[in-house]
Amino acid sequence: MISKEVTYAISIEGASKELDKIHVGPIQLQVEPGYVIAVVGTNGSGKSTLFRMLNNLIKPDEGSIRILDMQYPQDEVAIKQRMGYVPELEMWSALGFTRIRDLTDFVARAYPNWNQELAKRLFTRFELDGGQKLEHLSKGMKRKLAFVHAVAFEPDILLLDELTSGLDPFAWKAMMNEITAYMDGGQRTVLMATHILEEVKQIADMVAFIHKGKLLGLYEKDALVDEWKSFWLEGQEEKFKHMPGVAAVEKVAGTSTARILSRSAIETDAALRQAGAKVIQTKAVELDEVLRMLVLEQESKEGQGQS
Numbered sequence: 001m002i003s004k005e006v007t008y009a010i011s012i013e014g015a016s017k018e019l020d021k022i023h024v025g026p027i028q029l030q031v032e033p034g035y036v037i038a039v040v041g042t043n044g045s046g047k048s049t050l051f052r053m054l055n056n057l058i059k060p061d062e063g064s065i066r067i068l069d070m071q072y073p074q075d076e077v078a079i080k081q082r083m084g085y086v087p088e089l090e091m092w093s094a095l096g097f098t099r100i101r102d103l104t105d106f107v108a109r110a111y112p113n114w115n116q117e118l119a120k121r122l123f124t125r126f127e128l129d130g131g132q133k134l135e136h137l138s139k140g141m142k143r144k145l146a147f148v149h150a151v152a153f154e155p156d157i158l159l160l161d162e163l164t165s166g167l168d169p170f171a172w173k174a175m176m177n178e179i180t181a182y183m184d185g186g187q188r189t190v191l192m193a194t195h196i197l198e199e200v201k202q203i204a205d206m207v208a209f210i211h212k213g214k215l216l217g218l219y220e221k222d223a224l225v226d227e228w229k230s231f232w233l234e235g236q237e238e239k240f241k242h243m244p245g246v247a248a249v250e251k252v253a254g255t256s257t258a259r260i261l262s263r264s265a266i267e268t269d270a271a272l273r274q275a276g277a278k279v280i281q282t283k284a285v286e287l288d289e290v291l292r293m294l295v296l297e298q299e300s301k302e303g304q305g306q307s
């Protein structure tokens with residue numbers, strides 16, 4: 001439980017890191033407590049690097065990171081006691097334990113707030129057995145175990161890096177329910193990197209889009225669903241490009257139809273009516289299309305910057 005009011009669960013001020021092939025950042029991100037934030041981006045866009053920076057596994061070259069108003073390195077232990085982390089790949093093999101039970105006992109001893117009842121319930125829920133050998137666990141079982149270890153000390157923040165990768169549909173559903181149950185436990189925050197758009201739709205409050213190390217924006221999910229729309233119309237795509245709200249226009253191959261992607265369906269709809277355009281169909285925009293569009297916008301800005 002958050003003991004005193006904090007302004008931000010996570011506050012990243014211009015953090016950046018130069019890696020071999022990519023410059024991640026500068027990232028500016030402020031997350032208030034009480035929200036589930038999905039981090040969505042293409043492979044290699046920097047999501048795991050961001051999570052590693054938040055865990056102090058990678059130190060930013062520049063900028064600062066504050067977790068619950070605390071900072072690395074001086075508050076490392078206090079931060080880790082209040083933030084659970086499921087990394088993209090589990091890091092327990094170096095610890096040398098053979099069975100789940102031994103590893104879990106070791107993790108439990110590290111956290112004064114460890115809730116054994118919760119851990120037991122989750123073991124049952126995810127059909128984990130303390131006697132199982134770690135080296136024989138399937139990918140999905142490893143994800144489930146890593147989740148139990150991250151959540152059973154009831155942290156204020158959960159960082160989940162592709163948590164559900166490898167889970168079967170039943171385990172996936174159970175995991176969604178457990179994240180919801182976690183959020184019901186108080187003023188908590190989840191930051192989750194995912195490629196599964198259904199997951200974003202079901203449990204995220206906000207979506208942070210990331211591409212080539214740059215944060216393209218933090219959007220309220222409901223606004224993305226309610227305000228962003230696709231329109232299909234008869235006519236030349238050129239004339240729709242500069243209408244209010246229009247983010248992108250493309251010709252539908254082999255037809256005389258154009259498709260408009262709008263960030264503000266109300267504004268675009270009004271402008272289209274005024275122009276007497278014949279709208280054939282209107283549909284909600286999928287999140288991957290929003291990402292594609294933000295990427296195009298970013299690339300066009302970079303192109304202008306270079307020219």
Ligand SMILES: Nc1ncnc2c1ncn2[C@@H]1O[C@H](COP(=O)(O)OP(=O)(O)OP(=O)(O)O)[C@@H](O)[C@H]1O
Nearest residue numbers: 019020021022041042043044045046047048049050
């Ligand atoms: N320690 C490192 N040293 C050098 N380069 C790295 C390091 N870690 C990651 N990278 C590179 O940084 C880029 C971003 O990697 P990262 O794992 O953060 O991406 P991601 O968005 O999590 O990708 P994915 O969706 O595939 O998991 C990649 O090009 C990766 O090869």
